[in-house]
Amino acid sequence: MPKEEVEVLIEGGKADPGPPLGPALGPLGVNIQEVVEEINRKTKDFKGMEVPVKIIVDTETREFEVKVGSPPTSAIIKSELGIDKGAHEPRHETVGDLSMEQVIKIAKMKFDDLLSYDLKTAAKEILGTCGSMGVTVEGKDPKEVQKEIDEGKWDDLFEKYEEEEE
Template sequence: MCLEGLACLNEGAESASTAQQYTLRKEPDAGDLLRCRYHRFYRKKNHTMAPKKKVSALLKLQIQAGKANPAPPLGPALGSHGVNIMDFCKQYNAATQDKMGQVIPVEITVFEDRSFTFILKTPPAAALLKKAAGIQKGTENPLTHKVGSVTKAQVREIAEIKMADLSARDVEAGMKIIEGTARSMGITVTD
């Protein structure tokens, strides 16, 4: 917090006002630097950051790895926000070329100046379960019709892959989430 110029708290010390907290140190070449008495961090006196870009839209899409092209559904989704579609396709294909054959979800943040950033997510649990069970699609009625099975070891492996995107505390909790997805698809989990 000292680097941001906010009040800093040291263990066992009371909060100091900003005037007391920082002492001015003169250096001819470096300009005015501020020094926190407690943490000894230095920062420029009139330091300003670049203005933050305003977010125009947040798009969530699932695209085949390495096969992004301007055709629907990607083209209309990005084109309506004024994003350079070919630029995105090239960047996405380069980032996912080692995961060919998988569906990789992507979260695209579009800014008001029509620039964008994107974050790659892990493949959907349903796609990983279908691959592990060796089936093309899940069942329409999971209570009566079972279409395949996976082992606990396969569920653990899928949970470890998905841990970055799951809201689970540990792998065991992640396994329960994956098992629930498997049950809803008509896939049984065996020991």
């Protein structure tokens, strides 16, 4: 089973059969439109961001698998806030404020790339990145929000998002 890999950078949700995909996949004999649809489905949450995508094609059966990487957490946070960069002095300067819903959304987007075992710990990892960027959450220092998570203040919100997954 010879396999070929094609790696491309695609804007989330906006893959099309033109370059770079079409010319790279055409010689491999796969249905390019099916590949494009799969990529767009898997990258729809990364709209406006460049996402690394790997397409693995079995050249005999013409079956393919799409693996989507994810942008760095900081890039997703910047995109959510509509900013170009984080703070120069994160503990003394604030460049934006995320809602807890946005933090959870980012945690869900990055979950597979994080070391977390559940959504709460994933959110706490995202909060750590917020702190290093000068981003507050719900108007508070991210460390304070991490403590609130530990104290159970956000449990209802986490339960809502975890139920959506089921």
